[in-house]
Amino acid sequence: MTARGAPYLEGLNTEQRAAVEALDGPVLMLAGAGTGKTRALTCRIAHLLNTGRARPNEILAVTFTNKAAREMKERVGALLGTGIEGMPWLGTFHSVCVKLLRRHAELVGLKSNFTILDTDDQIRLLKQLILAADIDEKRWPARQLAGLIDGWKNRALTPEKVSGREAADFNHRGSELYASYQARLKTLNAVDFGDLLLHVVTIFQTHPDVLEQYQRWFKYILVDEYQDTNVAQYLWLRLLAQGHRNICCVGDDDQSIYGWRGAEVGNILRFEKDFPGATVIRLEQNYRSTEHILAAASGLIAENSGRLGKELWTAAEGGDKVRLIGHWDGEEEARWIGEEAEAAQRGTRGNDPVSLNDQAILVRASHQMRAFEDRFLTIGLPYRVIGGPRFYERLEIRDAMAYFRLAVSPEDDLAFERVVNTPKRGLGDKAVQKIQIAARENGLSLVEGARLVLQEGALSGKAAGQLRLFVENLLRWHQEIRDASPATARTAAEDDDLLIEPEPGGVAPANDLSHVRLAEQILEESGYVQMWQNDKTPEAPGRLENLKELVKALEQFENLQGFLEHVALIMDNDKQETEEKISIMTLHGAKGLEFPVVFLPGWEDGLFPSQRAMDEGGLKSVEEERRLAYVGITRAERLCTISFAGNRRVYGQWQSQMPSRFIDELPAAHVDVLTPPGLYGGGGFGGLSSSPAMEDRAARADVYNSPGWRRLQQASTRGAAQPRAARNMIIDASGESDFEIGDRVFHKKFGYGEVMGSEGDKLVVEFDKAGEKHLLAGFVVPAES
Ligand code: ATP
Ligand code: MG
Secondary structure (H helix, E strand, C coil), X not given: CCCCCCHHHHHCCHXXXXXXXXXXXXXXXXXXXXXXXXXXXXXXXXXHHHCCCCCHHHEEEEECCHHHHHHHHHHHHHHHCCCCCCCCEEEEHHHHHHHHHHHHHHHHCCCCCCEEXXXXXXXXXXXXXXXXXXXXXXXXXXXXXXXXXXXXXXXXXXXXXXXXXXXXXXXXXXXXXXXXXXXXXXXXXXXXXXXHHHHHHHHHHHCHHHHHXXXXXXXXXXXXXXXXXXXXXXXXXXXXXXXXXXXXXXXXXXXXXXXXXXXXXXXXXXXXXXXXXXXXXEECEECCCCHHHHHHHHHHHCCCCCCCCCCCEECCCCCCCEEEEXXXXXXXXHHHHHXXXXXXXXXXXXXXXXXXXXXXXXXXXXXXXXXXXXXXXXXXXXXXXXXXXXXXXXXXXXXXXXXXXXXXXXXXXXXXXXXXXXXXXXXXXXXXXXXXXXXXXXXXXXXXXXXHHHHCCCCCHHHHHHHHHHHHHHHHHHHHHHHHCHHHHCCHHHCCCHHHCCCCCCCCCCCCCHHHHHHHHHHHHCCHHHXXXXXXCCCHHHHHHHHHHHHHHHCCCCCHHHHHHHHHHCCCCCCCCCCCCEEEEECHHHCCCCEEEEEECCCECEXXXXXXXXXXXXXXXXXXXXXXXXXXXXXXXXXXXXXXEEEEEECCEEEECCECHHHHHCCHHHEEEECCCCCCCCCCCCCCECCCCCCCHHHHHHHHHCHHHHHHHHHCCCCCCCCCCHHHCCCCCCCCCCCCCXXXXXXXXXXXXXXXXXXXXXXXXXXXXXXXXXXXXXXXXXCCC
């Protein structure tokens, strides 16, 4: 194949081209951020199609987010132009597994119209089981059990396979409760997220004929962000690729950030063992970022141990250094970033204007988003929150979704429980209990239980009438859905051609809008809209607006089921909007993306690295956080700004913070330290400072004596009980300690103490209460004298 017949090959370097052209056999592309892994993968799909090696539906490509999958689809389309019919199976592990599971649901005892539970439902269900098992939920919370079960599912362990000490977790009842949870899900005809993969792996393992069918079907398998696959995903891939071994995985061990969800970097190492003779390709040129940004990121990640180790270089020399700035509190940080974003948009400071669409704020924890949302709403700066389940988490949306779920599958007991008495139908706890007992004793779903209760006349008066109406409505809506889309009742056996399958979760051009009308009808007939119309609280109008928006969102889908799946799977705010907006998202959600201008707020110990990572203490968890920091910096193309705040309100509580240890680890030569103007009544530090500003103690003392500091300290009501260092505002990026023997210092955990010795950036401190400790100078602050 010449480059003429394949113009997409021209934009690749030699190594990328090798990765694209090595079509047969296992290929592992292992390379750092921004080296064009995803680009090579996309070209590989184009090449497979263009050379006629595979028809579109014979290619299975797995990406990590729906956003990434969508982008890849678009890019393949653009590379090939028109002329190729159909599209590869391109999606996340979850979305591909939903498709597969719907076809073969009966093999694991489910019906093809199973419901996908969200975390809330999962927790509610587990609570019930914990209660039924006579365990004190206060001591043994459902969330903990949910975590355990998820962990097992990520490792592809069914209840029977959980063994040894682990099975005895959760008050010796772990695996037992796991088993009853799975049984309960089956009766509910429901799955949780982890099940999507687990069930498909189980099907592949127990039905070789089904596995063979797909091994033949998917001739070529491609995986992006391979470093973040967990054991279940790995097994799934290995099973599918075993026959032809045409599997190409691309990844970067330095960007492995899902260890907490069971991802195993070890999968990268296992690849060569499981697929002997694999072609391994390394890429070293970074095409994304300018020099200082790449150098800062590389310097930081070098602190991690046990890396596979890679050198990265960029042809984009020079550019801006990574900017670093400290703020008094989170609100101040948000205010400053808003101004900077607007300044960049206007192109002040001699730079070209940068559209808001090309700017992103990447946060460690989603609670950080609120300060930005509040600020941006106030000043009218358009923003979008990406990957946030926010809209779909709202009460009225969840209620409405429960009605839709019931209409799609009336046996969805969790949805039934949620709305049976919303709006009020005079059904108190007692009445609901009667229904539950009737259902349980007869092995029925709640809706059938309710019918039984009505038949037996166990309820009377208004409540009975209302319940009857509720049940009749449900069944009528359900019938309408069945009449409208016989496809959902189709069995797997009838599905002989994968190509004709409508994309279950996909966004399809909607020509038939009957499901939208049905949705409106459901919300009206159930009395739900009326309930909010009669509500006199200030939130009610907003809730009605949201319901309208929900119905509007439905227009994008072929049917209610597709919509429910979409919501369950992605929670991804991906409206096609024309207005320019700055993006706010989590660092996890930003994987694989790139932006010319990136803000990284909240670099404080306890937030980033997270308190949890620090408490666990293990090097491993802090290293994972460091990889996340590396992912963050490497998203930036031209300008990267890191910031921290001395005080932060977290869930209503003021907390004082120390700058992140990662800040100390940034190579000073690639960092510019900024001082927020006006923080000390007109720039006590002299405004912008390009070198570590605070190098002697006298200067630090000045900070504490400066009117600005005093004012700020007094202004802080609950926080700031302890003296904080200049370090809270200014970074000592030199890596040298400037403490002297005999200095009094303060440490967040050990309290007050005296410096006994120092070497480089390390100190020996004799603490008044905690005794002698050896620690980094960065972790103590001078005590006020
Ligand atoms: P990450 O590890 O962050 O996922 P990646 O390795 O997947 O990064 P890509 O997103 O594929 O990197 O590429 C980074 C940027 O470099 C993109 O803008 C891409 O278009 C560009 N790029 C990749 N390869 C080349 C090339 N050979 N020539 C010019 N630009 C390239
Ligand atoms: Mg990528």
